Amino acid sequence: MNSQCGCFEIFxxxxxxxxSDLATERHCALETCVDPExxxxxxxxxxxEECPHWxxxxxxxxxxxxxxxxxxxxADSKSGLHDGGRQLRLPWTGNSLGMLDLELxxxxxxxxxxxxxxxxxxxxxxxxTLFYLLIxxxxxxxxxxxxxxxSLVGWENLxxxxxxxRGEGGPKFPPxxxxxxxxxxxxxxxxxxxxxxxxxxxxxxxxxxxxxxxWAQKELxxxxxxxxxxxxxxxxxxxxxxxEALATKERGKxxxxxxxxxxxxxxxxxxxxVAVVWTKSDIPIxxxxxxxxxxxxxxxxxxxxxxxxxxxxxxxxxxxxxEPCLRLMQWAFAPDQKPRQTAPTLPICDESDxxxxxxxxxxxx
Amino acid sequence: xxxxxxxxxxxxVGGTKAGKTHYGGQLLRRLEAKKSxxxxxxxxxDLTPFQEVLxxxxxxxxxxxTPTSFYRESVWHVRxxxxxxxxxxxxxxxxxxxxxDIVRKRQVxxxxxxxxxxxxxxxxxxxxxxxxxxxxxxxxPRVLExxxxxxxxxxxxxxxxxxxxxxxxxxEESDRPDVALASRLTLSTQAGLVELxxxxxxxxxxxxxxxxxxPPLVVVLSCWDEIATTKGNSAWDDPATVLNKRLPLLSQxxxxxWEEDRVEVMGLSALGKTLADDVSDEAFMDNxxxxxxWCVCKGGTQSDDLTLPVIMLMEKTGRES
Numbered sequence: 001m002n003s004q005c006g007c008f009e010i011f012x013x014x015x016x017x018x019x020s021d022l023a024t025e026r027h028c029a030l031e032t033c034v035d036p037e038x039x040x041x042x043x044x045x046x047x048x049e050e051c052p053h054w055x056x057x058x059x060x061x062x063x064x065x066x067x068x069x070x071x072x073x074x075a076d077s078k079s080g081l082h083d084g085g086r087q088l089r090l091p092w093t094g095n096s097l098g099m100l101d102l103e104l105x106x107x108x109x110x111x112x113x114x115x116x117x118x119x120x121x122x123x124x125x126x127x128x129t130l131f132y133l134l135i136x137x138x139x140x141x142x143x144x145x146x147x148x149x150x151s152l153v154g155w156e157n158l159x160x161x162x163x164x165x166r167g168e169g170g171p172k173f174p175p176x177x178x179x180x181x182x183x184x185x186x187x188x189x190x191x192x193x194x195x196x197x198x199x200x201x202x203x204x205x206x207x208x209x210x211x212x213x214x215w216a217q218k219e220l221x222x223x224x225x226x227x228x229x230x231x232x233x234x235x236x237x238x239x240x241x242x243x244e245a246l247a248t249k250e251r252g253k254x255x256x257x258x259x260x261x262x263x264x265x266x267x268x269x270x271x272x273x274v275a276v277v278w279t280k281s282d283i284p285i286x287x288x289x290x291x292x293x294x295x296x297x298x299x300x301x302x303x304x305x306x307x308x309x310x311x312x313x314x315x316x317x318x319x320x321x322x323e324p325c326l327r328l329m330q331w332a333f334a335p336d337q338k339p340r341q342t343a344p345t346l347p348i349c350d351e352s353d354x355x356x357x358x359x360x361x362x363x364x365x
Numbered sequence: 366x367x368x369x370x371x372x373x374x375x376x377x378v379g380g381t382k383a384g385k386t387h388y389g390g391q392l393l394r395r396l397e398a399k400k401s402x403x404x405x406x407x408x409x410x411d412l413t414p415f416q417e418v419l420x421x422x423x424x425x426x427x428x429x430x431t432p433t434s435f436y437r438e439s440v441w442h443v444r445x446x447x448x449x450x451x452x453x454x455x456x457x458x459x460x461x462x463x464x465x466d467i468v469r470k471r472q473v474x475x476x477x478x479x480x481x482x483x484x485x486x487x488x489x490x491x492x493x494x495x496x497x498x499x500x501x502x503x504x505x506p507r508v509l510e511x512x513x514x515x516x517x518x519x520x521x522x523x524x525x526x527x528x529x530x531x532x533x534x535x536x537e538e539s540d541r542p543d544v545a546l547a548s549r550l551t552l553s554t555q556a557g558l559v560e561l562x563x564x565x566x567x568x569x570x571x572x573x574x575x576x577x578x579x580p581p582l583v584v585v586l587s588c589w590d591e592i593a594t595t596k597g598n599s600a601w602d603d604p605a606t607v608l609n610k611r612l613p614l615l616s617q618x619x620x621x622x623w624e625e626d627r628v629e630v631m632g633l634s635a636l637g638k639t640l641a642d643d644v645s646d647e648a649f650m651d652n653x654x655x656x657x658x659w660c661v662c663k664g665g666t667q668s669d670d671l672t673l674p675v676i677m678l679m680e681k682t683g684r685e686s
Contacts, residue, residue: 038471047475087472090564094471094552108574133501136555138613146617148563148573152556159553163501193621199574312502321503 029053034100040089047086094153096186096206104150105189111201113187114332115234117227117265119216119257120209122242123279126311128188128206129158130325131332135190139326143333144192147199151189158188158206162311192333200335205230216261231265236273238332239265239301241293243283255289259296266300274301275331281308281324282316305331373679374455374483376580378565379490381461384587386431388490388635388671389458390418394655395671396443403672403679406442406451414439414458425650427640433460436476445676452679468552468560473568481568486581486682488674489562493611494591496554559618566622573622581627581681584608584619585674589632589661591639600665605630629677632661 030053033042045051092104105111116124132155135146149155187203194200207226215227239262245254265274276297297304307328312321348357379385393415396405412419414437418428438457457480467473473481552560566573569580586592586604608630609616619628637657640646649657659669 046478086475088475088478088568090467090471090473090567094560108572130503133503135617136498136614137503138609138617140617145621146614147621148559148618150563152552152560152563156552156556159501162503163499193576197576 027055029055036089038089039091039093039101046088048089049086092150094151095157096151096154096188097203098186101150102187102203105201105203109199109201110336111203112235112336113233114202114204115230115237116205116207116240117212117230117237117261118209118240118277118279119213119242119245119254119261121245122209122240124209124240125158125206126162127238127240127277127279127309127325127328128204129162130309130311131190131204131329132159133162134322134325134329139322141192141326141330141333143330143335144194144200147191147193149189149191151187154186154188154206190333194335198335200333202333204332205234212261213257216257216264219264219267231268234272235336236332237265237275238328239274239276239297239304241276241278242280243278243285244280246285246289246293247283251285251289255292258293262296262300269301274304275328276301276304276306277328278306278308279310281310282313282320307331373452373485373682374480375675375678375682376481376484376487376565377457377490378464378487378561379461379492379585379587380465381430382495383461383490383492384585384633384635385461385490386415386418386428386458387422388585388587388633389456390415390422390428391635391654391658391671392456392675393439393441394419396441398655401670401672402446403443403676404446406444409439409441411439413437419654421642422636422640422654423650425640425646425648426644427636427642429642431458431460433462435460436463445679454675454679464561465557467564468557471564473564478568481565482570484569484580486583486678487565488678489582489584490587491558491584491608491612491615492587492591493607494588496612498555498612499553555612555614558612558615562618562622576624577622578624578627581678582619582623582629583674583678583681584628584630586630586632586661588634588639590634590637592632601632601661601667603663603665604632604661605663607632627681629663629681631663631674631677633671633674634659635671 028036028041028048028051030043033053036042036048036051036054040046041048041051041054043051043053045054048054092101097105102111116128118124136159186206188206190202190204192200192202207230211224211227211230214221215224218224219228241258242254245251246258248254297306307324309325309328310316310321346359348359351357377385377389393405393409393412395401396403397408399405421428436457436459438455441454441456442451443454444451463474463477467477566577571577571579584604586608589601589604592607605616609620619630635658636649636654637659638646638649640649658671659667660671660673661667662673
């Protein structure tokens, strides 16, 4: 996996090179150490120079003895940071997370994966951007307050598109997330802490719509691996319905495509919750088309929730823009309500061995 | 955390122009005057690290920017007036770029690793007046034609209305050079401050699954006099409320990461006013720097005791391992 661009291993991007090439360039003998110069040593050494596999430039070990014997007032060497001293690499780039980066999140907490599913131009990236902007504006979710993110750069890259910037014009919609775009699809991370001080970690997918278009047509086709991955591993789904597409001359085709996609997702859904999100909700569509789709969703996603969201173009009220999006966020960032599987009852083979027979406090032994 | 249990090594964290140097100089003078709650025992063995700022303030001028690669620390033996303990206070002065580089380069120099790990409490400087939260489509909408055929169309539409944007007013960033400095981070400044705290916690090897008790954190909203916050009959706005209003993402992150009694937000005006670097402020000079400056405590109460942020942090530090 190329951790720098965050692309999925199964989708080697244009910048993909074999790990062995990268290891050579980076002076590391260990092929599994994907990017030591950027995110540090995967063997756990704080400084690359300590790792026996590191064949890099021999740097002057500068533990800073000059600066740390505190006797009154001392001065560091004025060379400061950039005198070849050893550097500890932060193990995350801040960008969208790739597969290997997930250890940062999943190693210490149960993480909910929110799969964002929708065809091309359905507003997936814009929706994620709105989530971040609302959090950044200090909007409080009843499910928790912002407790950090390992992908702040990724969020900021998205948010930049909906901000005003000097000399760059006003906000514009985030660019289309294509399979060949420079910005590779990855996972965005958000942590919230609830009122009982429990931290909840969430990962949201930001995939290209083409994945789902080809996947809806043929499940096992090439180019749909990412869509299958999202379907297999997501804990809950946001199924986006683009009202703008349903208002065009192609509306009949779009309706069919959405129904195909809904049927594909529902196959193997295994009861996982789905929120149907009507994006660009200000655009009117024919009632028959809306009803057809609602009928389909009712069959394919029993007990689904429904939301209608839009962005602000003029003087729309908070009730029209922020509130619906916040309600969707409450749903998406709700703590995991899936009943935990109870631990299996293990038979006791030797009751005379108290250690092996112990089944926890309150058990019969 | 420090090698010497009686030594309190405070990590003074702040980017460029955050007010660390001015506060260091003013704090030293307050400690020496022995009229504040925290007092120095004897005289500092060496005033060199703060001599320049002391000299500049003595003639009513601001101190120059601390050089980028500069790092010095001074050890002061101090005693709290109302508590029966003495301690060593290790006070640094350094170029704020070293802190900004942690987020920008995503690497931490080994010496900073050591400083962070030895620190027993963090004094986190945030100069609100230099940080602008960018406006976005939620707060300042614009009429956009919907994008149907990719981002190129959207770009051309946007460029076509650039004149309109200029007419509406300035964009997110200020013309002030110090604001431009504060915006150097690749992230927006607010997100950069969150990332900095996350990086410091990682280096300190502190997990944040549970809320933190160590290291305690005092957020110092520096140059408070520059913030357009109202002062009522006798009190300013509550500093924590001001932080939450101005930088909600940072405020929420701090609130949810630290236990309530292990974090404090204070306002600070180390000089009480803004000084120029080329023209002396006669009134400031005549009154003497030691009579200038104040801080704003919880609830908005103003106090002339500039040692309060340090006392606040020391009280939360080291008494509980």
